[in-house]
Amino acid sequence: MLSQAWNTVKNRSNLTRILLYLLYFAILFFLFLYLLFPYDKLKERLIYEAESKSALKVSINKLTPLLFNGIWLKDVEVFHRDNPKGAPLFKGDIGLRFSLFRLIRRGIAVKGDIRAYNGEAIVNITDRKIQGDIKGIDLGAYTALKGLYDVDAAGIMSGRLDAASGADIFSGSSLNLEKINGEARFNIANLSVKNLKILGLKLPDTFFDAVQSELRINDGRLNIKRLSLEGRELNIQVTGDIILAREISSSPMNIIVRIKPSVRFEEENKIFFSMGKAKDGEGFYNINIRGTLRTPNLS
Structure with missing residues (x-):
């Protein structure tokens, strides 16, 4: 009995020694990999x-x-x-x-x-699927808006993206947009925008308590199901479609923008609101934007 017990202890000791050697060599391998x-x-x-x-x-x-x-x-x-x-x-x-x-x-x-930009984005990408979450992105820290477009913006952005494809999403060196289906939701808290220009016309500086969006993509068509900007002086609702081209700036679009200003805000920005058609029954101006992302046209 004593001999059998001793052999068991000895075998376990040998196994432990072998495992320690394996661990030692594994550590050396990863150390050399790190260094070399x-x-x-x-x-x-x-x-x-x-x-x-x-x-x-x-x-x-x-x-x-x-x-x-x-x-x-x-x-x-x-x-x-x-x-x-x-x-x-x-x-x-x-x-x-x-x-x-x-x-x-x-x-x-x-x-x-x-x-x-004081926030974080987690993205998971496979051959036929893309998922992503963004949290706490500070638009005020995104200097490209000011440097490239002279726009002053502030706000905290969060959101989620889920997209899948029946074929490989990546085709050669490009993203195969025509095969992707999915949806995205993005929110911006306390958004302020200054010095924004569209078609050479400076938009009024304004502040929005909340921005909420719901976008869907289906076989190359981006549908803006809902984009709402809610503020004390201005409410904006955007819906429409964009047909995604390989060169994004050439993508054709048909967008409807509905704008409801407060009485004071409308009075202070008469020139801008003169572009819109007469107010509808809910007090919204309606502006239709067509053309491409590079060359939009108002109607």
Whole structure:
């Protein structure tokens, strides 16, 4: 009995020793991987892929590992290629984690953690599905609005996106918009907008307590089911459709904007409201916007 018990203890001790050796070598492997992995080459490759397939200029200050299946992109800046020294279209940190099993099968499964503008966005992307949540994005910190469009905006944005496709979402180097179906909801609390211009006409500066939107996409058609902006001086309701083209700015649209101002606000901005048709029975001016995103026309 004593001999059998001793052999059992000895076998367990040997097993423990083997497991410790395996753990030791695993730690050494990941340490050498961390120290010797060509992160600069990977950073250069990511920048090349982004710039060669878009009209963007990309800068990544630092790339570091994220556990054993991910990377952190620190101080990422994205500019339009035609304006590389202007306000960045994006500035923040991006964490990416990959499914090794999907990569082996030549598929896509990426989880992104984007931290920018005092908020965060979590995005999950696979071959045929995109899901995303954004929380606490501060529009006042988004300098591109001021730098590119001279618009002063403030407000906190949150929302969710769910989209799927019957075919691969990514086709070659582009996003296959014609096959995507899904919906998105976005809300903005305490939105203020100043210096906004449409068709060369400066819109009145205003404040909205709440902005709520519900968008749907179906086989390349973006339907604005509901976009409401509610304020003390102004209420706006937007509905309509946009047919998404490969070049987004060329997408044709048919949008109806309904605007209900307070008496004081209407009196102070007579020129702007003269563009609209006569008020309807609910006190709204109605403006129809057609054309494309690049060249909209009012009617």
